[in-house]
Amino acid sequence: MAEEEIKEEEAAVEKDSKKSLPFLKWIIMALVIVILGAAGFGGWWYYRTHFAEPSKEEVEQTVQVKKAIWPIDSIIVNLMDNNGERYLKITIQLEVSNENCILELDSLKPEIMDGLLDILSSKEYKEIVGFEGKQRLRDEIAIRVNNYLSKGQITKVYFTEFIIQ
Numbered sequence: 138m139a140e141e142e143i144k145e146e147e148a149a150v151e152k153d154s155k156k157s158l159p160f161l162k163w164i165i166m167a168l169v170i171v172i173l174g175a176a177g178f179g180g181w182w183y184y185r186t187h188f189a190e191p192s193k194e195e196v197e198q199t200v201q202v203k204k205a206i207w208p209i210d211s212i213i214v215n216l217m218d219n220n221g222e223r224y225l226k227i228t229i230q231l232e233v234s235n236e237n238c239i240l241e242l243d244s245l246k247p248e249i250m251d252g253l254l255d256i257l258s259s260k261e262y263k264e265i266v267g268f269e270g271k272q273r274l275r276d277e278i279a280i281r282v283n284n285y286l287s288k289g290q291i292t293k294v295y296f297t298e299f300i301i302q
Contacts, residue, residue, distance in 0.1 A: 204292060205236045207243075211298060214254060218261040225257060225265070228298035231282060231291050238289030245285050252281045262301060271296065 209229045215221035233239060242249065256277055264270050275294040283290050 205233050205239050206295075207231045207233055207239050209250075209253070212250075212253060212257060214258040216260055216262055216301070217258070218263070223262055224302055225260070226298065226300040226302075227257065227296060229253070229278065230295040230297055231279075232293040232295065234289040234292050238286060241286060241288045242282075248285055249282055252285070253278065256281060266301065271299070 207230065209231065211226060211228045213224060213226045216223040216225055231242070233242065256274075260274070265274050275296070278294045279291045
């Protein structure tokens with residue numbers, strides 16, 4: 138009798154496992170489909186953001202952004218070191234965020250030149266001789282000129298002539 142009960146229990150377990158086996162198979166198939174779908178969507182999104190051509194609207198926006206250059210005449214100042222025996226001759230061009238800003242710069246030219254003369258004449262040779270010194274000087278000039286502006290801003294400062302003697 139014990140053997141019959143064991144056989145019956147084994148038969149019951151096999152029936153339960155056979156019933157749950159198709160259900161388990163459907164769950165695994167559903168998971169595989171979801172994972173493949175997510176991977177496909179991820180690949181499509183990556184391709185679209187990194188390799189697809191930009192839309193016409195994006196191209197038009199990039200074409201419409203025009204920056205203008207405002208040239209400044211050469212400036213000659215004495216540097217602070219060696220009792221003013223060294224001088225700096227510099228020609229600057231300012232890149233502005235929009236063309237309307239150039240009219241404002243033209244009207245503020247005396248104030249801007251005065252500010253630039255103050256900045257440049259307060260420098261020593263050691264402060265402006267290297268690359269980092271020139272970068273700091275560019276930043277100072279951009280900040281000073283941006284303080285005067287209300288319609289736009291200076292985006293870059295270019296030195297087209299930089300002579301220290």
